Amino acid sequence: MKIAxxxxxxxxxxxxxxxxxxxxxxxxSVKKIWSxxxxxxxxxxxCPDIDDIINDKEIELVVEVLGGIDVPFDLISRMLKSKKHVVTANKAVIARHYDELTNLAxxxxxxxxxEASVGGGIPWIKNVELASRIDAISKCYGILNGTSNFILDTMxxxxxxxxxxxxxxxxxGYAEADPSADIDGFDVLNKLIISARKxxxxxxxxxDFFVHSMKHITKDDIHYFKQKGHIVKYIGExxxxxxxxxxxxxxxxxxxxTIPSNNNIASLEGQTIGTLKFYGQGAGKLPTANAVIQDILDISKNMSYLDTDNDENSVIIDTKQNHYTFIIRTNESVDANLIKETDGDYLITHPITLSDIKKQTQLKDALIVRVITQEDWHD
Amino acid sequence: MKIAxxxxxxxxxxxxxxxxxxxxxxxxSVKKIWSxxxxxxxxxxxCPDIDDIINDKEIELVVEVLGGIDVPFDLISRMLKSKKHVVTANKAVIARHYDELTNLAxxxxxxxxxEASVGGGIPWIKNVELASRIDAISKCYGILNGTSNFILDTMxxxxxxxxxxxxxxxxxGYAEADPSADIDGFDVLNKLIISARKxxxxxxxxxDFFVHSMKHITKDDIHYFKQKGHIVKYIGExxxxxxxxxxxxxxxxxxxxTIPSNNNIASLEGQTIGTLKFYGQGAGKLPTANAVIQDILDISKNMSYLDTDNDENSVIIDTKQNHYTFIIRTNESVDANLIKETDGDYLITHPITLSDIKKQTQLKDALIVRVITQEDWHD
Incomplete structure (x- = not known):
């Protein structure tokens, strides 16, 4: 297969x-590279002219690894309209334009x-697809951003x-000059929006999300939690x-x-399979490129992982309101009804809903840490 | 597709x-069940008569989940000769008769x-196959037996x-009346022989293996290692x-x-992908059945994960002699040249080869624990 x-x-x-x-x-074989x-x-x-790629009938597949949103979205759309397969690592474009692009394809x-858009080199998307051929999946969670994990692990x-x-x-080179996407949660948000589709x-x-930055954490906070037997991680669920x-x-x-340095781990909970976890390098040149090539090979072999109708699976999940326990450190006042107890500088909430915590908009500069117990994540 | x-x-x-x-x-659709x-x-x-299944042209695929070796081997062979696909969870048969059966197929x-023969519900085999489409894999290791992990975790x-x-x-019901396969390593041996093929x-x-039982460990040993910052696990590599x-x-x-209870984790190290880890339930009714059904679905959709010629990948791995550090507790004498230092009841070896440790046959009833460092397993 010839690709660009x-x-x-x-x-x-x-x-x-x-x-x-x-x-x-x-x-x-890589026939043309546009940059x-x-x-x-x-x-x-x-190849300096994008139209040379669009008009090249020999090129059956195009890899988009430009970065950005508008230009890649435009180019992916044009490639799909020219009946070329597209492989992309661009989580922002896929999260934002999922319906348009999948329909166009x-x-x-x-x-x-x-595949490379979530978890870098981890074969997450295809294993989610494979699991959902059989199981209703009730939950996904994990460490999906390497930069934030590197920061917490090093702290x-x-x-x-x-x-x-x-x-x-x-x-x-682990963090961008503007680190906001990594440390404020928007990178993980895109990855979870894509994961929910699959x-x-x-x-x-x-x-539908409560998204709170990690940037308010200090080394004293990390030691406070360590003394209680907890390690602080930046996690999406x-x-x-x-x-x-x-x-x-x-x-x-x-x-x-235990996830070290800038590695990622992603978990799913399925009805019959129980919990599966997938660990690997969530970014980096060769692991991400490896995931891109896995997609190319799948397309070249006409392999599709999810082709069972799994609508039944989504129906049978109980959609109950979940409760979350938070520990908060802030100079602002917090609704007293939410707070169960105080430990020094830290306020510990009752189990509350995401709408409860989202209403506390005065906490935008507070440290907010969700507390995980055995009941939250099964083996 | 109709199956038996x-x-x-x-x-x-x-x-x-x-x-x-x-x-x-x-x-x-499950047309016939023989037991x-x-x-x-x-x-x-x-269906009491196995020939009714062999002669049923509508049955395209047969699932073998009998247990044992000789009868399953005979039946798998007969089904393959009758041009029926076979899915089995039987690691002993596959490890022992790999060439005969894959050739027959x-x-x-x-x-x-x-898939279900290694790691139960964990999609290990197919992810190894997918990884080896691109990468030379240099090493596989992990906790591949749930019973032994349950014992160590509970201790x-x-x-x-x-x-x-x-x-x-x-x-x-986690351990058999005769627990030897689980605690003496033969269950893991079959799983690793199959993994090496893939x-x-x-x-x-x-x-080619050094296989040593876990049964000599005491709770004092576990606390000795815990004090040194180590958790004792039963692992194959x-x-x-x-x-x-x-x-x-x-x-x-x-x-x-951190792997709890009777769960498994399996890792591979690849050239470009780095380390991938796969975690899940390594046994149990529904997880194992889930893995069997994944195989059935793959066959019914004509999906084959490994179809690139990966001979090149096996060539480029340096086959150097590895060294391993062991801690030994024994009443027998040990070759003094192997021992670097002594800590109370425990002898600590230099980094030695597997042939070195295999020659110490007087240690068959000793506690032998390999010590893992950051250099052994990369992130």
């Missing part, structure tokens, strides 16, 4: 590099795959403060109706508590 | 039960799938001794040339140290 790659940054060059391996090059005219790097098979009889192990570790992460066949909107993205205090004997 | 099931014990009845779900029953004539239970579509143009958390927890596990395209023999199955002392901050 749009974008020759970290992931794009990784895709090209891995595809030079002899066993892969036999099956997949924004910005760097003087040597791009193999460089369907109308044109081509595939749109985006814990090196006894450093948030700002210092963030700067270190930026110097190492796991529950449901459209969750940003409004979705059920069929709602989602939460916030700091979580995880018992130190739980798998999630 | 051979065996109506825990897994067989689980397969039947899940297949009654509406979305699955549309695609897969050993032993129990007076009500078996749906019971190939000759007859049918599939032989055995640690309840401060109980080995014999008491084993009896408890037997009462709960991950490396290599045949490992039992002689394979590289391209050799394997080890023994107690392992895992740093308590490692993922493997």
């Amino acid at each position: 790659i749009l974008g020759y940054g970290t992931v794009g060059s990784g895709v090209y590099e891995i595809l030079q391996k002899k066993n892969l090059a036999k099956a997949i 924004r005219p910005k760097k003087n790097i040597d791009i193999p098979n460089f 369907k109308e044109n009889g081509v595939s749109l795959n985006f 814990l192990k090196e006894n450093e403060d948030f700002g210092d570790v963030l700067k270190e992460a930026q110097d190492l 796991a529950f066949n449901k459209k969750l909107d940003p409004d 979705i059920t069929h109706d709602e989602g939460i993205i916030s700091l979580h205090a995880v018992p130190e004997t739980f798998v999630e508590a | 099931i051979l065996g109506y014990g825990t897994v067989g009845s689980g397969v039947y039960e899940i297949l009654q779900k509406k979305n699955l029953a549309k695609a897969i 050993r004539p032993k129990k007076n239970i009500d078996i749906p579509n019971f 190939k000759e007859n143009g049918v599939s032989l799938n055995f 640690l958390k309840e401060n109980e001794d080995f014999g008491d927890v084993l009896k408890e596990a037997q009462d709960l 991950a490396f395209n290599k045949k490992l023999d039992p002689d 394979i590289t391209h040339d050799e394997g080890i199955i023994s107690l392992h002392a895992v740093p308590e901050t490692f993922v493997e140290a």
Whole structure:
């Protein structure tokens, strides 16, 4: 199969590099690479005109790894309309334009795959699809952002403060100059919106989430929780109706508590399979490129993981209102009805709903940590 | 697709039960169930004569979940020769007769799938196959036996001794009346022999392994390691040339140290993907049945995960001699050249080879624990 790659940054060059391996090059050949005219790097098979790719009938599949939203959305749409399969790692575009793009792919009889958009190199999307062939999935959760995990893991192990570790992460290239997407939860939000489509066949909107930044945590907070036997992690969780993205205090004997450095772990809870967890590198050149190539191979072999009608599965899940326990540190006042007890600087809530906590808008600069117990996540 | 099931014990009845779900029953129908004539239970579509299944042209696929070796081997062979696909959970048969059975399937143009044979409900085999489409895999390791993990986890958390927890596990149905396969490593041995075929395209023999029982551990040992920051787990690991199955002392901050109860975790290390880990229930009625049904669905959809020639991948791995550090507690004498230092009752070896430790045959009743460091397992 002949393909084109749009974008020759970290992931794009990784895709090209891995595809030079002899066993892969036999099956997949990169005919053209288009890139924004910005760097003087040597791009193999460089093609400056996007129309040359659109009009090239030999090119059956296009990899989009540009970054951004509007240009990639436009280009993905044009490729699908030209009846070319598309593989993308772009979580923002997929989360925002899911219906439009999947419909466009369907109308044109081509595939749109985006394994690399959630969990980087972890084969999460396809394993969710496979699980949902058989099971109703009731919940997904995990550490889905490597930068925030690197920051928390380093704060814990090196006894450093948030700002210092963030700067270190930026110097190492783990964190962007503007770290907001990683530390304020919007990167995880996109990944969970995509996961909800695959796991529950449901459209969750940003409004269905409680999203709270990790940036208010100090090393004193981390030690407070450690003394209580908890490790603080930045975690997202979705059920069929709602989602939460916030700091979580995880018992130190739980798998999630041990996830090191910038790694990711994603879990699903299924009816008959129980809990499955998938761990790996959630970002990085070669792992992300590997996930992109898995999609290319699947399309080239005409493999589709989810083709059983799983509507029945979404129906049988009880949609009950979930309750969450939070620990809050703030200078603002908090609705006294929500608070069960106080421990020094920390307020501990009763189990409350996400609408309860969302109403406390004065807490936007507070430390808010959800507390996890054995009842929240089963083995 | 019409199928038959051979065996109506825990897994067989689980397969039947899940297949009654509406979305699955549309695609897969259980026409006949054959079982050993032993129990007076009500078996749906019971078929007492195996030839009725062999001669039934409508039956395209047969699930073998009988247990044992000789009878299942004979029946799997006959089904494949009758050009019926076979799905089995039988690790002993697959490990022992891998070449014969896979060749028989190939000759007859049918599939032989055995996802449930390793890691129960964890989608391990197919994810190894998918990873090896792209990567050379250098190593696989993990907690692959739920019974031994239940025993060690309970000894640690309840401060109980080995014999008491084993009896408890037997009462709960987690351990067999004869627990040898679980606690002496032979169950894990079969699983790793199968994994080596899939991950490396290599045949490992039992002689290529150092296999040492877990049964010599006491609660004092567990506390000794805990004080050093290690959790003791029963773990198997394979590289391209050799394997080890023994107690392992895992740093308590490692993922493997947290695996609770009778759960499993399996890891692979790939060239570009890095480390992937897969966690779930390694046994039990519904998880194992779920894995069997995943295989049935794959075959019914003609899905094959590994169809790239990955011979190149096996070539490029450096086959170097690995070294392992052990801690030994014994009344026997040990070759002084192997020992680096002594800590109370415990002898700590230099990094030594598996042939070094295998030569110490006088240690068959000793406690032998491999020590894991950051250099052994990468993130």
